[in-house]
Amino acid sequence: MEIYKGEKKRLYMEKNSIAHLFSFPVEEFMEVHEYQRDDWIIQEGRRPDFLFYVIEGKAKIYITHQNGKVSLINFINANDYIGEMELLNDVYYTKGIQASTKTICFALPIHYYRKQLLEDAKFLRELTKFLSVKATLMAAKYSQSLAFPLENRLADFILQTADEGVYKEKHVTVCDYLGVSYRHLLHVLTQFCDKGYLQKNGRNYQIKQYHSLHELAEVLKNK
Amino acid sequence: MEIYKGEKKRLYMEKNSIAHLFSFPVEEFMEVHEYQRDDWIIQEGRRPDFLFYVIEGKAKIYITHQNGKVSLINFINANDYIGEMELLNDVYYTKGIQASTKTICFALPIHYYRKQLLEDAKFLRELTKFLSVKATLMAAKYSQSLAFPLENRLADFILQTADEGVYKEKHVTVCDYLGVSYRHLLHVLTQFCDKGYLQKNGRNYQIKQYHSLHELAEVLKNK
DNA sequence: TCAAAAATATGAGATATCTCATATTATTTG
DNA sequence: CAAATAATATGAGATATCTCATATTTTTGA
Structure with a gap:
């Protein structure tokens, strides 16, 4: 995992601005993380410190069951959020997220931004749509898998x-x-x-x- | 299905105020609907005109598959939203929702309130939490059903x-x-x-x- | 570069789950 | 109240899916 610094960071943020997703500036404490294929962006069972927004790459959401079976719950692509569950819910079993190609995300430290994010209608509206699609998709997969x-x-x-x-x-x-x-x-x-x-x-x-x-x-x- | 009117409506709304869920007044065009056991609150495949908020009762979310199998996707209880998917997404396959006990909901006409709702951080924050729980639950059920x-x-x-x-x-x-x-x-x-x-x-x-x-x-x- | 690890491949028997047929009992409704 | 409908119940055979064993090939890492 690499964290972009200095000029590299500045340039990347400039080229992939996500300012339009928020109604307040998020650049100050934002980081740019690059993960290699097979890196774990979030480790299962361990709460992340960031809300991520994927700019490029692909990743997979995994959960490990007690009987040893592993479920690949879903794929994550560009413009998806990661870690939003932990931002919203104090109690949450964190699933593992693994990059399946080189993946670059913006990382907002929850610690700094949580309060502001939860009051930002623009951000919340986007997140709500994202979650509604996610919930719908899971429901579809669930019922299809049974039927x-x-x-x-x-x-x-x-x-x-x-x-x-x-x-x-x-x-x-x-x-x-x-x-x-x-x-x-x-x-x-x-x-x-x-x-x-x-x-x-x-x-x-x-x-x-x-x-x-x-x-x-x-x-x-x-x- | 019964729509409360006049004094009955006023009293019910007063006793079960949901003003705290919004940062603007929603009472003016809000309706109070009462469904009997087995009534369809929303019919599968038909877009609803309201965003519902359940005050009391229980309901079930159904989807019918092409092979005739029916999936009961989830249960709905007091303090759940119904029709939020349609509020958020222009394209959405509407699932059927059937009351399994007498169920009373507040019904906000989407037509009137959509714009305001989508700009209301307080409402969106609640809805986001609701959806995150829903998505998590579906993911859990999905992976469990397979494992x-x-x-x-x-x-x-x-x-x-x-x-x-x-x-x-x-x-x-x-x-x-x-x-x-x-x-x-x-x-x-x-x-x-x-x-x-x-x-x-x-x-x-x-x-x-x-x-x-x-x-x-x-x-x-x-x- | 070689050994270890991961991915692919296949057989065979076990088991979870389904379909269909049919009967009985409860519940609903005209 | 009777007839229709829904829910419960059970048997038997079919099939979808799993487990385990084992072999080969490919990829990876020291």
């Missing part, structure tokens, strides 16, 4: 993450995200290949029948 | 809803809530009886071994 087998959820995930018709996510990550065992994921992927929806190319999977996957994914959606 | 079998989740649910040592929820509701089939729920309940955790009394279940259920439920929690 549909992996086949449907995986089809959706493949379509969402495929890059130019090629799916190449890490199996291990996907297991944690879709909440199934490694074995079962591989099993369903093999089925997709057998049915001709996908074609395996070394470590990647080429989408062969878009419409079949689409059909499977479509039933998740509410119209 | 643990019904046995654990049911034990937790029984402990949470039992009334003086007696569990008497409707099976059908619980199926929708825990996302399992009726058959399987009954199966696990029978197991609990066989193991001596519960004892069936007519339509209810008496808790016999608190600690066993507690043990099963405990592994869901993060410490």
Whole structure:
């Protein structure tokens, strides 16, 4: 983890101003943090000292259960907040957040800014929208996970993450995200290949029948 | 559904003032709605015209999937907001909300108040907290549903809803809530009886071994 | 550069959960 | 009050998913 200083910091803040998200100046105590792939931005169970706002990169929210299972709760992208739960709630079990690419965030020391932030309508309005989307998304994932087998959820995930018709996510990550065992994921992927929806190319999977996957994914959606 | 008028309305609003939730007066266009058990406060797929605040009663949030399965996403209680998603987001699939007891809510016409509400830090702060709790809860339920079998989740649910040592929820509701089939729920309940955790009394279940259920439920929690 | 660790791969048996069929009992409603 | 509807109940077979064992390949770090 690197904290930008001096000219580097000044330049970065200038190029990526977030002044429009607040109705008071936040630059004074704000820091710029850069995390490398696999760095932990927040450690599970340990309260963060900052409210983060992601400028670039991708990260993952993890929670570890008592039975050892790990859930990848969600992905975090540019323009997302991190640590907002801890800003708002005095009692909160902090989830782990791990960078999955180089990730740069602005970091507002909660200690300094908490009071002002909680009185700033502009900030709160944005955060409220962010949280409403988050809550909705979790509700959707929750109810889908209970109502549909992996086949449907995986089809959706493949379509969402495929890059130019090629799916190449890490199996291990996907297991944690879709909440199934490694074995079962591989099993369903093999089925997709057998049915001709996908074609395996070394470590990647080429989408062969878009419409079949689409059909499977479509039933998740509410119209 | 009944809309309170005149003296009845005035009295009710006076006894249950929510003026402290806003920094501007909301009484003028506010309505008081009373719903009977099984009334739909909001119909699935149809945008509501009000932001509701629940004063008394209980309700359930439902979503219907394309495969016909119904998920009971969550329960709503006094001091919860309803319709906040629609206030915040222009595009949103509205979930169904059904009263499960007589439920009385204050209803703020979005049309009149939207702009002011979105600029009111006091209101937004409360709503933000409400949403953060909601998002956290959904995330917890989501990851638990994937990481643990019904046995654990049911034990937790029984402990949470039992009334003086007696569990008497409707099976059908619980199926929708825990996302399992009726058959399987009954199966696990029978197991609990066989193991001596519960004892069936007519339509209810008496808790016999608190600690066993507690043990099963405990592994869901993060410490 | 080599050993350790992580990721991929596959088989086989176990179990959690679902679907469907069917019966009985309670509750609601015209 | 009777008929319709909802809730409870149980059996049996199907399937989705898990666990464990084990092997190979790739990536990583000292």
